[in-house]
Amino acid sequence: MSRHSAAPFASALLLAASAFAPPAHAHHSFAMYDPDKLLTVTGTVQVFEWTNPHAVIWLMATAPGGQVADRWSVELPTSPGNLTRMGWTKRSLKPGDRVTIALNPNGRLLLNVVTGGNPGDLEADGLFLSHAERYQQTAEFLTIWRAIVTGEPIDFRGRHLSARNKTPLPFPPVQTPYPPLYFGGSSPEGIEVAAEHVDYYLTWGEPPGQVAEKFDQVRAAAARRGRTVRFGLRIHLIVRETEAEAWAAADRLISRITDETLVAARARNALVSESEGQRRMTALHGHRRDSLIVGPNLWAGVGLVRDGAGTALVGDPATVAERLREYQAVGVDTVIASGYPHLEEAYRVAELLFPALGVEGQASTIRRGREFDPRSNVRAAG
Numbered sequence: 263m264s265r266h267s268a269a270p271f272a273s274a275l276l277l278a279a280s281a282f283a284p285p286a287h288a289h290h291s292f293a294m295y296d297p298d299k300l301l302t303v304t305g306t307v308q309v310f311e312w313t314n315p316h317a318v319i320w321l322m323a324t325a326p327g328g329q330v331a332d333r334w335s336v337e338l339p340t341s342p343g344n345l346t347r348m349g350w351t352k353r354s355l356k357p358g359d360r361v362t363i364a365l366n367p368n369g370r371l372l373l374n375v376v377t378g379g380n381p382g383d384l385e386a387d388g389l390f391l392s393h394a395e396r397y398q399q400t401a402e403f404l405t406i407w408r409a410i411v412t413g414e415p416i417d418f419r420g421r422h423l424s425a426r427n428k429t430p431l432p433f434p435p436v437q438t439p440y441p442p443l444y445f446g447g448s449s450p451e452g453i454e455v456a457a458e459h460v461d462y463y464l465t466w467g468e469p470p471g472q473v474a475e476k477f478d479q480v481r482a483a484a485a486r487r488g489r490t491v492r493f494g495l496r497i498h499l500i501v502r503e504t505e506a507e508a509w510a511a512a513d514r515l516i517s518r519i520t521d522e523t524l525v526a527a528r529a530r531n532a533l534v535s536e537s538e539g540q541r542r543m544t545a546l547h548g549h550r551r552d553s554l555i556v557g558p559n560l561w562a563g564v565g566l567v568r569d570g571a572g573t574a575l576v577g578d579p580a581t582v583a584e585r586l587r588e589y590q591a592v593g594v595d596t597v598i599a600s601g602y603p604h605l606e607e608a609y610r611v612a613e614l615l616f617p618a619l620g621v622e623g624q625a626s627t628i629r630r631g632r633e634f635d636p637r638s639n640v641r642a643a644g
Contacts, residue, residue, distance in 0.1 A: 307359040312352035369436040374444040393536045397451035404459040411440045449538035457483030467497035467573035469557040474592035494596035498574035527567045543572040583618035
């Protein structure tokens with residue numbers, strides 16, 4: 263019996279590109295990977311390890327062409343904390359479950375860089391940096407990462423990170439020059455990192471006017487560096503055949519949230535988060551049930567107890583499509599959407615909203631590098 267390592271990607275099991283937070287510790291070796299080979303493995307789960315820094319699936323499987331079942335380890339590309347935000351739990355897989363995993367994303371990898379907003383979580387991982395210092399570290403990490411992944415020599419000494427590399431990376435990316443970098447940061451420090459380093463600047467679902475102001479700041483900062491940045495929107499969608507049905511579904515999502523839960527959420531938010539984006543999200547509703555409609559069809563109920571993306575577009579297909587086009591008008595060309603529960607809402611969006619947007623499922627393209635059709639760029643996320 264042999265053991266196969268399938269790290270670092272198990273893209274078929276994930277609904278969205280995972281978040282990779284710098285620094286990226288050197289616990290992977292790429293010597294055993296064939297970047298040109300796409301492998302599909304079907305097997306039976308033996309153990310699902312819900313551990314940091316990455317969760318791992320152990321399964322018995324026979325690879326295509328194989329005769330004997332072997333034990334495989336598949337390392338998911340992110341932590342239990344991030345998987346939880348995508349809807350996973352430690353009980354998502356159990357011994358005996360049958361799963362199919364496609365290994366090697368073959369040009370579909372998107373990297374979302376998360377600097378971090380909860381000092382307690384970061385300190386538990388050994389990272390004792392201030393808000394400004396974390397963004398400095400992010401900038402240094404991306405300087406090093408981009409040079410290495412594009413095969414450029416580097417001799418870099420920063421305040422937080424240093425690297426020296428004179429040889430090309432032995433595991434070049436399928437995408438050229440590298441997988442697209444996504445990033446969100448509403449503070450001045452975050453905007454400067456975006457302007458210098460990333461391909462797509464993401465914002466949570468604030469009203470379009472506020473989004474436009476933030477995009478203008480990013481454009482100006484990028485222009486000072488001779489760069490351009492594209493823009494994306496991270497938002498939830500609640501789409502039904504009628505407006506009334508959609509708003510009823512929104513109300514049901516928070517119908518069992520007690521006043522005590524709201525008080526606890528407010529206290530937790532005040533203590534743990536240094537995120538400017540989170541502050542802006544919270545300011546939309548102020549933890550009040552009577553202040554949840556913050557714009558045309560824009561509902562902040564998700565953010566009453568959920569950190570991060572806390573707003574949803576609510577309505578019938580034509581109305582939600584119109585609202586999305588309002589974001590498109592201020593610069594959004596990528597929508598990273600989600601809903602609760604994930605699977606059911608994904609079907610509803612595909613069946614109801616996609617036709618209103620002129621999106622056909624078969625027309626969706628696999629993005630390679632940074633050349634793509636914006637019309638196909640509607641994605642599901644956790």
